Amino acid sequence: MSRQISVFATLLALCAGSLPGFAADDDYRDERTEMVEVAVVREGITNRAVIQALLEVPRHEFVPTSLHKEAYVDKALPIGYQQTISPPYIVAYMTESLDPKPTDRILEIGTGSGYQAAVLGEICKEVYSIEIVSQLGRAAGKRLEKLGYDNVHTKVGDGYKGWEEHSPFDGIIVTCSPESVPQPLVDQLREGGRMIVPLGERYQQVFYLFEKVDGRLKPTKLVPTLFVPMTGESEERRVKQPDGSNPEIINGSFELDDNKDDQPDHWHYQRQVERVTGGARDGEVFLTFKNDEPGRPAQMLQGLALDGRHVAFVNLSVDVKIDSVTPGEKSFDQPAMVIHFYDQVRRSLGEGIVGPWLRRSDWERLGRRIPVPPGTREAIVRIGLNGATGSMSIDDIKLSFIPR
Secondary structure, rough: HHHHHHHHHHHHHHHOOOOOOOOOOOOOHHHHHHHHHHHHHHOOOOOOHHHHHHHHOOHHOOOOOHHHOOOOOOEEEEEEEEOOEEEEHHHHHHHHHHOOOOEEEEEOOOOOOOHHHHHHHHOOOEEEEOOOOOOHHHHHHHHHHHOOOOOEEEEOOOHHHHHHHHOEEEEEEEOOOOOOOOHHHHHHHEEEEEEEEEEEEOEEEEEEEEEEEEEEEEEEEEEOOOOOOOOOOOHHHHOOOOOOOOOOOOOOOOOOOOOOOOOOOOEEOOOOOOEEOOOOOOOOEEEEEEEEEOOOOOOEEHHHHOOOOOEEEEEEEEEEEEEEEOOOOOOOOOOEEEEEOOOOEEEEEEEEOOOOOOOOOOOOOEEEEEOOOOOOOEEEEEEEEOOOEEEEEEEEEEEEEEOO
């Protein structure tokens, strides 16, 4: 822990020393600093310009007033029209992967609240951002103007067509998830430029970083991600739509790791988890979560379509081995598997819990039948230590269901 604090303090000092307006004196300065320490630096972001930008941008200005107290928590928050502002870590990760420079001109597809554009605006010469939802696009434009981001230009329109009159761009960041990269964006990226895009199906997306070489995109597969929500016109264009009447967990035994990064494919926002080979309950590998700091996340999650009109119950089960666990300070800081239910506009409808698991044990199969609220249209399965300290191993997560 002391090393983590030392690393953050060093980066913080470097950023503060290089930015005259660092950490503007507002009511959320301390919360913003803690957000950057906990959700950004501690999770592996090292780019000084990115850290500096997140310390500067007042994230609370980009969420509804009723959510100001949650603005600096590392989670997505609703901003209306079935859209969300991305978690701070995801904004930092995408920005660092793009590696923008002060002389760059960047195109963003999916303005949303305008937060990502503001972060880019702190770093780059010019940012051009397009939003297909007119109400969001207009509101974001006014917000960015009010906050003084004169180098950020917004418009309402189809982002997949790009912004040709301002091309070519040094970088493109896509914050909505197409099934493939739209050709206009390929055309409008300069030779040698970079583009980061979450590609894939509705609940199974992966970040890809592209570099344009000889007119073609050279891909690098990064980590799985989950953009919630993904709705609207771009979502309706998808060839393959999710089937909420047949919910499933993908890669529940963690065998798949196509990009060989030692993280199981199809699981998102993995924190403090190790993929272990040998001694598995199913297949060749299992996962171990370890945490020595109370309250720090050690977990992962997977989203799925789940239609409560067709599904009455889900059966969730997993092989678990507890080496040593101490609950954290909050009631939910305990190892468990949780399924969160959401309706069609992503309001929470409650949750079901398998666990908590507190006693030391060898491998054992644990599960529970959980009722599904009829209004459910999607769900997120989360598993891990969830803020507890200690060590826990898991394997072979299974989900089955009983029709309504």
